[in-house]
Amino acid sequence: MEAEVDGILVAAHELKAPLAVLRQLALTLPGMDAEGEHTRNEMVSVSERAIKQVNDLIKIRRLEDGLFEMEPVAVRVVCDEVARELMYLFDYNRRELFIKYSNRARLVTANRDLLHSVVYNFLLNAMHYSGEGTRAELNVKDFQGKVKIMVRDYGPALPMDVWREMKRGWIEKPTSIAMRPGSSGLGLYIASKFSRYMNAKVGAVRHRDGTSFYVEMPVSKQTSLFA
């Protein structure tokens, strides 16, 4: 089992270098017309997303080493950061991103990088499944002594068997949730792994016109400097 995991780690490291080169090649292409610029931006964006997923796979392997420290994290700051990162992609794909914060507890106990990846993967998933011209919603609220970060899409409803799997609080492997068209479920698998490490619960809510994925983060007892 260990050898299999390390194989993934080696493959991930091997993939990172050519992806970084492709991104850099796109960035250093000489000036071009608007269509060319558009293509360049797409190449950079696709490469960056792939690099991020590869980095996340490497982090999954490192979870076992317990190297990710838990600390008080300002949840809105992380969500804003991810939203800024993905705004280009939402605009490009003609999706709207609606953000609503109603949480009073500002700090959660988390690892900042891992939480960033969880929100990133939720939002990317929502963007992928929301139809053109529709919107995805990021909603952060207090819930039973925790902070609930919920991302809703207006895509295909989540199949019942997948919903059951998520109900137990984590996802076993990516292929087990290859349930909606065009997805291996890798992003949600990553989010699930990271959430579990942070002692947070992930789950899903089925809607007739889409799905919400959420993570419930434990509130930090440290007084927020921003409160």
Next chain:
Amino acid sequence: MIYVIDDDEIMAGCIERACGELREVKIFTNGIEAAQALDQTGVPDLIFLDILLDGPDGFTFLNELASYADTAVVPVVVVSSLDLAGRDLSVYNVVGVLDKNTMLPEEIKNYVVQYDENKNDA
């Protein structure tokens, strides 16, 4: 003169282009060739250095630089996809660290301009 040391020649080419056409850039795919060149070409004004290289790694090359008075003062920009956060590399005269996964050509150029200005001031 600028040294670019990276075992990926395409990445090295990207860094060379970002440095600008008017700069003399020498590309090396390993630290041994670069160390040998120091004797032949003289000390460069700036070095962009990858860490994971074929053969001796970038840290070995940094130690080599630090061991001679004339090369110890050459500013080095580390270009790597390794997570080097929290590592103090200033003892090697590392003036910046660029993450290969996120760096922009402008950031590379900024280092070149900055060290051009420093050279002119001196």
